[in-house]
Amino acid sequence: MTMTTSARITVVGLGTGDPDQLTLGIWRRLQQAERLYLRTERHPMVQLLKENAITYQSFDHVYEAKDSFPEVYEAIAAELLHTAASLKTDIIYAVPGHPMVAESTVQLLRAQSAERGVELTVLGGESFLDEAFNRFGFDPIDGFQLLDAGTLSAGQLRSSMHTLIAQVYDTYTASDVKLSLMEVYPDDYEVVVGHALGVAEEEIIQTIPLHELDRIEGYGNLSLIWVPRSDRADLRNRSFERLHEIVQILRSPEGCPWDREQTHQSIRKNLIEEMYEVLETIDDDDPAAMCEELGDVMLQVMLHSQMEEETGTFTVYDVIQTLNEKLLFRHPHVFGTTEAGNSEEALQNWEAMKAEEKRRKGIKAEQQSVLSGVPRDLPALMKAYKVQKKAAKVGFDWDNINDIYDKIKEELQELQEASGSNDTQHTLEELGDLLFAVVNVARYLDIDPEEALTATNRKFYQRFAYIEEQLRIANKSFDQTDLLEMDRWWNEAKSRT
Structure with a gap:
């Protein structure tokens, strides 16, 4: 559509500063301009304007008046548009370099000029x-x-x-x-x-x-x-794209025979093992080892994603996109308008958005079990802890911890009775009941039973290692000692920790 208004802004580029590189057409525009504005006077071409007595007005004063560059650019664009529209005049606006390279004011003019009734023309100029x-x-x-x-x-x-x-x-x-x-x-x-x-x-x-x-x-x-x-290899190897490329090569016909043969099921256990190795580095407070083991976990994610990429279902970039969108959606107190003053409120927001995700997927919360959402293959101790917490949220819980202690005594008595029989299955069930009751105590004390047992395992390793060390010092083997001597060393190890 042809504009009929006489309000015009023509943007020209002053180039990089060499007068010989300024185009003849732009030089003529500058000479003939009735109203010439410069974004800044701090440019080598300004000397040429002065030598030829070309009058101009710069916006350097705006830089001094505003606190940030975006505010400066908004103010310059606003003044140019207001002047052109109110005076119905032609304006030449000169900027360093090329108007379309690193010139925010020009982008603002392009976005706002039409609605202000101002015709905008952008001419070239040598870019930096x-x-x-x-x-x-x-x-x-x-x-x-x-x-x-x-x-x-x-x-x-x-x-x-x-x-x-x-x-x-x-x-x-x-x-x-x-x-x-x-x-x-x-x-x-x-x-x-x-x-x-x-x-x-x-x-x-x-x-x-x-x-x-x-x-x-x-x-x-x-x-x-x-x-x-x-x-350089060290720089390429810092990029995610290089990792993706390497895994693609490993799985390709020209890649590694072992990697090509793997399936989701064949490396399923690897993911679990790698996760436990990461946990070990965390417990050992070993950042260098943690860095390496986290890489091994990432490899498992890459391999599973690559297998799906080969069938056309999804790629690792879909995995990343899904994760990013989930994080944005579930943190409305960070990326939205909801507020969270503490971690408890943040967790409530997280759970609320999880429920909203299910609703959008057509999953009706009222038709789901209270215990849903607990991974099927979690380690049993961890799973018991999670299902108990979910049940407690709806009131299915003990009144006080003493009742749980009584339940442990009851389950221990039943285990003792079952162990005296020849019914292995019954004994297994009673042992499970006892462990489940102990997990209830942990939950009531707000202690993760997995962490508690892990700490005890570590303590056992350290004390048993002391026994082995004493055997080596004494030049003995286990068949050359007895329980009494080992128990003495065990107590020595206890006194050291």
Whole structure:
């Protein structure tokens, strides 16, 4: 649709600062402008405007008046639109570089101009990218990304791509960039800092190790950082994509024969074993071992996901998406409007959102057992603890702990009687009843029975290891000692812990 309004804003790019690179068409626009606005006066081309007596108005005062860059850009766009619409005039708005490269004000104008009745035209200009490709000497076809220093995060970084980081206005920004880069790259990785690229007598290009990024001077409006791409194995191996690729290769016809043969069922037990090995590292407070064992658990997730990817049902990225969406949905007190002042309220929100998920899936809560949701294959002790907690929530619980102690005595008596018979099945059942009652005591005391028994197992290992050590010192074997001597060493071990 052709606009009939006479309110117009034409955005032009001032280029990187070299007058010889300014296009003839834009130079004529600047000369003929009745109303010329500059986003900032801090640009080499401003000297050319002054030499040719071209009048202009800059928005540098807005930077000083606002607390953040987004506020600055909103204010500039608002003033430009208001001036053009109210005066029904033509405005030339000049920005550094190319108007469509790292120019938030232009994006705001594009989004708001139509509804304000202002016709917007965006013309070109040499981008700092042109000079970066030229002066740094890399081809973006090899893989390239442009990132904003103000919003940079480690998750955006890809070592396999050339990375340009713009908007590095000062040393503080450079320091933040350094910290993000160090999450992916080693401290001595070489990066390149460029100031005023392509501007005669002002250009500075420095190659430095990453850890010195905030120790050099000269950062300003025309500064950027280049992180060269790399195929280094240590960098590739830090990426999730590389892990996915490796597992795909292992399962491929050219991969590992053992990995190709595995199914969900054949490696089912591996997942359980790996989880227990992680728990062991947690109990041992061994971060290095924990790092390795968590990787083994992740491998199991990758293998199961890869098997499904091969059949076309889902990929590991579907697993990640499902998890992310679940976390967002179940934390309305973090990502929504619900509030939670403590962990108990947060847990209530979690449970409420879980119930909402089931409702959306067509699962009617009133038709489900109170005990539903407890995994079928949990270890028995852990499962007993969970089902008791669920039953207690609806009032099916002991009045006080003394009643549970009485129940333990009753179950112990029944176990003693059953063990005197030849009925193994009955004895098994009575032992289970006794263990179940003991779990009730743990729940009543708010102690996880799995953790309690794990601690006792660890204590037993330590004390028994002391007995073995004493046997070695005495140059004895177990068949050369007796229970009395072992019990003495056991008590010595108890006194040491």
